[in-house]
Amino acid sequence: MTPPTLDIDVLLRDRSVRTIVCCGSGGVGKTTTAAAIAIRAAEQGRTVAVLTIDPARRLAQALGLEHLDNEPAPVDSIDSSAGGSLDAMMLDMKRTFDELVLRHSTPDKAQQILENPFYQAVSSSFAGTQEYMAMERLGQLHAELAGGAARWDLIVVDTPPSRSALDFLDAPGRLGSFLDGKFIRLLMSPAKAGGRAYLKVMSVGVHTMTAVMSKVLGGQLLRDAQTFVAALDSMFGGFRERADHTYALLSDASTAFVVVATPERDALREASFFAGRLASEGMPLAGLVVNRVERTRLPSLREGRAEAAAEEADGLPERTGTSWQPTDTAALLRLHAEHAAQAVRHEAAIGRFTASHPTIPQVLVAAAAEDVNDVGQLREIGAQLAE
Amino acid sequence: MSSGDWDGVRLHVVTGKGGTGKTTIAAALAMSLATHGKRVLLAEVEGRQGISGVFDVPRLGEDEVQVATGPGGGQVMGLSVDPKAALLEYLQMFYKLGMAGGMLERFGVIDFATTVAPGLRDVLLIGKVYEAVRRRPSRRGTRSAQLYDAVVLDAPPTGRVGQFLGVNHAMAGLAKMGPVKNQADAITALLQSAQTAVHLVTLLEEMPVQETVEAAAELRALSLPLGAVVINQEVTPPVGDGTLAQLAATDFDDAPLAADLAAVGLRVGPRMLAGLAQTGRDLTQRLALQDRERDALAGLGLPTVHLPLVPGGMDAGGLLELADAVAAQGVFG
Ligand SMILES: Nc1ncnc2c1ncn2[C@@H]1O[C@H](COP(=O)(O)OP(=O)(O)OP(=O)(O)O)[C@@H](O)[C@H]1O
Ligand SMILES: Nc1ncnc2c1ncn2[C@@H]1O[C@H](COP(=O)(O)OP(=O)(O)OP(=O)(O)O)[C@@H](O)[C@H]1O
Ligand SMILES: [Mg+2]
Numbered sequence: 001m002t003p004p005t006l007d008i009d010v011l012l013r014d015r016s017v018r019t020i021v022c023c024g025s026g027g028v029g030k031t032t033t034a035a036a037i038a039i040r041a042a043e044q045g046r047t048v049a050v051l052t053i054d055p056a057r058r059l060a061q062a063l064g065l066e067h068l069d070n071e072p073a074p075v076d077s078i079d080s081s082a083g084g085s086l087d088a089m090m091l092d093m094k095r096t097f098d099e100l101v102l103r104h105s106t107p108d109k110a111q112q113i114l115e116n117p118f119y120q121a122v123s124s125s126f127a128g129t130q131e132y133m134a135m136e137r138l139g140q141l142h143a144e145l146a147g148g149a150a151r152w153d154l155i156v157v158d159t160p161p162s163r164s165a166l167d168f169l170d171a172p173g174r175l176g177s178f179l180d181g182k183f184i185r186l187l188m189s190p191a192k193a194g195g196r197a198y199l200k201v202m203s204v205g206v207h208t209m210t211a212v213m214s215k216v217l218g219g220q221l222l223r224d225a226q227t228f229v230a231a232l233d234s235m236f237g238g239f240r241e242r243a244d245h246t247y248a249l250l251s252d253a254s255t256a257f258v259v260v261a262t263p264e265r266d267a268l269r270e271a272s273f274f275a276g277r278l279a280s281e282g283m284p285l286a287g288l289v290v291n292r293v294e295r296t297r298l299p300s301l302r303e304g305r306a307e308a309a310a311e312e313a314d315g316l317p318e319r320t321g322t323s324w325q326p327t328d329t330a331a332l333l334r335l336h337a338e339h340a341a342q343a344v345r346h347e348a349a350i351g352r353f354t355a356s357h358p359t360i361p362q363v364l365v366a367a368a369a370e371d372v373n374d375v376g377q378l379r380e381i382g383a384q385l386a387e
Numbered sequence: 388m389s390s391g392d393w394d395g396v397r398l399h400v401v402t403g404k405g406g407t408g409k410t411t412i413a414a415a416l417a418m419s420l421a422t423h424g425k426r427v428l429l430a431e432v433e434g435r436q437g438i439s440g441v442f443d444v445p446r447l448g449e450d451e452v453q454v455a456t457g458p459g460g461g462q463v464m465g466l467s468v469d470p471k472a473a474l475l476e477y478l479q480m481f482y483k484l485g486m487a488g489g490m491l492e493r494f495g496v497i498d499f500a501t502t503v504a505p506g507l508r509d510v511l512l513i514g515k516v517y518e519a520v521r522r523r524p525s526r527r528g529t530r531s532a533q534l535y536d537a538v539v540l541d542a543p544p545t546g547r548v549g550q551f552l553g554v555n556h557a558m559a560g561l562a563k564m565g566p567v568k569n570q571a572d573a574i575t576a577l578l579q580s581a582q583t584a585v586h587l588v589t590l591l592e593e594m595p596v597q598e599t600v601e602a603a604a605e606l607r608a609l610s611l612p613l614g615a616v617v618i619n620q621e622v623t624p625p626v627g628d629g630t631l632a633q634l635a636a637t638d639f640d641d642a643p644l645a646a647d648l649a650a651v652g653l654r655v656g657p658r659m660l661a662g663l664a665q666t667g668r669d670l671t672q673r674l675a676l677q678d679r680e681r682d683a684l685a686g687l688g689l690p691t692v693h694l695p696l697v698p699g700g701m702d703a704g705g706l707l708e709l710a711d712a713v714a715a716q717g718v719f720g
């Protein structure tokens with residue numbers, strides 16, 4: 001069964017595509033793929049920004065990202081002869097959150113929020129904050145103007161390292177529903193009703209509860225929680241609205257998802273879940289990038305034959321006059337046999353994915369012998385994405 | 388590395404970059420510690436059911452249940468620590484809450500406290516582990532509880548482990564006194580003592596090693612005792628350095644290689660010769676990369692455990708193989 005081919009150039013030529021999101025489970029090559037796509041797009045003449053999340057240090061350096069910086073900065077090492085450009089940034093989730101607070105509240109109130117321990121917990125470690133802030137930042141980048149027009153005509157988005165690709169879609173909602181939680185609303189009611197009314201509406205039960213909580217955690221906890229909730233109150237509507245808005249952006253026809261997976265069962269299963277989810281949400285899936293596929297240097301020599309030949313070579317008489325011995329030959333044959341076996345496993349895993357998703361376009365990227373961390377290597381991956 | 392370096396260790400914490408093999412290695416370590424008559428608790432704290440997956444047993448809940456018999460005849464018990472259950476248990480223990488517990492649940496307080504109260508979730512999770520480590524016979528309320536010779540914690544990944552184990556730091560903004568603060572102090576005392584060792588699992592790849600090095604620095608700054616670096620999924624290539632050196636030489640002569648291939652009946656052409664030689668050179672490149680990562684790890688000055696890649700994926704036999712390899716290297720006492 002031959003699935004349709006994912007040709008990244010077709011996607012990049014389509015000017016109506018303004019966002020490409022690279023998703024996938026942990027460590028499969030999302031950041032690498034996002035960077036490769038961004039470079040290729042820029043070198044084909046598009047005005048591109050790439051939003052990376054936790055890139056490997058050497059990759060970050062290759063993109064000129066020496067320090068964590070929430071602002072896109074030009075990548076000079078690309079070929080701009082086609083008239084394109086590339087800006088790269090690393091997401092700083094706490095800073096994005098802080099700026100959001102600063103933008104949506106008075107300076108006094110903002111300060112109060114920023115110093116609150118609950119805010120600090122939510123903004124730096126709450127599961128889902130990174131995903132939420134990635135979406136938030138994406139929305140901001142799209143809104144940036146230069147000379148009256150959008151500053152970038154394509155934004156390539158990397159997604160946070162997470163076990164499940166679905167987290168990218170679900171996490172912002174989790175943060176939203178946390179902010180919608182029962183206890184939060186309860187804590188908020190005094191702020192809305194005013195201090196005195198608060199005492200009246202508090203049932204005896206709630207009293208007992210808060211008493212227990214302050215006893216266990218110290219009275220400061222509840223005061224902090226109340227300050228946090230009250231201070232964020234004015235922003236809540238804004239928060240959820242924003243999350244909804246960005247989510248809507250993702251289901252827009254101007255967005256294309258690229259799912260990345262390694263040719264292994266678990267990663268492909270995640271890719272499969274994700275594809276199903278996109279379909280049910282009506283979100284556009286451009287296709288699957290199978291990254292780090294084993295390609296032997298010698299496709300015609302099968303594993304079994306190579307193994308048998310190695311056995312035989314081991315039995316050949318020692319050679320005089322040269323240092324190369326039959327055992328060296330046997331070792332090379334065994335090494336090839338290992339690669340060939342791996343290639344067969346990969347092919348089988350991809351075949352299983354294809355069988356259950358025959359219509360999802362695919363493209364394979366070979367496993368490089370080294371880590372991918374310079375612009376030249378990223379270009380090479382970009383080229384494979386368009387083969 | 389001599390055996391018995393961590394003889395006094397009762398709490399083994401296993402961390403590493405996501406996906407490097409924390410759960411697998413924690414399980415193998417627990418197995419290797421479960422020698423005759425010993426009982427080891429293997430605990431996870433992220434609700435991922437990793438332990439039941441590795442041992443192929445039903446989902447774990449709040450109860451400690453046996454998941455395996457160690458190859459040495461001991462018992463491995465499993466536990467998936469749930470922060471809500473831990474909070475309720477804790478409230479019950481200190482406050483005899485009774486009905487109020489249910490009310491807290493109903494009002495969403497438990498949810499709130501266990502998801503967002505800064506550091507509280509972690510104190511609760513690790514508090515349960517602490518309780519298991521510190522259990523003594525005849526202690527009030529622990530009559531029916533299991534006693535353990537060692538506890539192995541399948542901890543959060545490197546990116547979060549400092550925050551997770553640094554409970555005192557995390558609590559600083561919150562409870563300044565009271566029982567939770569006392570609890571955090573007691574936990575910290577255990578974690579910083581010679582009874583604890585934090586092991587770092589990594590692969591010989593850039594990102595996991597980078598995270599390992601960063602985590603080691605962070606944990607040291609928190610005065611947490613580091614244990615071993617576990618290099619997981621190591622593969623020994625079938626080609627030796629001597630062969631690779633010859634291939635790398637600029638004047639490599641492939642005539643003998645061609646003669647051997649012909650002698651074993653392969654149809655030899657320039658593509659085959661070039662292909663095989665290049666396969667060897669690719670390996671050289673990959674090994675050089677691994678050496679770079681190895682050097683970075685060596686810089687940590689920690690004992691190292693090497694565990695092989697189990698071919699064809701993990702299964703019960705593979706886990707035993709890893710447990711044996713752990714025991715044979717003697718690092719964990
Ligand atoms: N085709 C490839 N060949 C060889 N190495 C690769 C290839 N693609 C990616 N890598 C390497 O794999 C590692 C993981 O890649 P990357 O960081 O892009 O993954 P990720 O999905 O973003 O991971 P995370 O989930 O941790 O964010 C990096 O060291 C990278 O250099
Ligand atoms: N030595 C090994 N040989 C073969 N496979 C291994 C080995 N160690 C781990 N694995 C496999 O690698 C995968 C990841 O391992 P594991 O789940 O233990 O990692 P983890 O660090 O706990 O991951 P997570 O961060 O998702 O919790 C699993 O499929 C596991 O079976
Ligand atoms: Mg990444």
Ligand SMILES: [Mg+2]
Nearest residue numbers: 409410411437
């Ligand atoms: Mg795990």
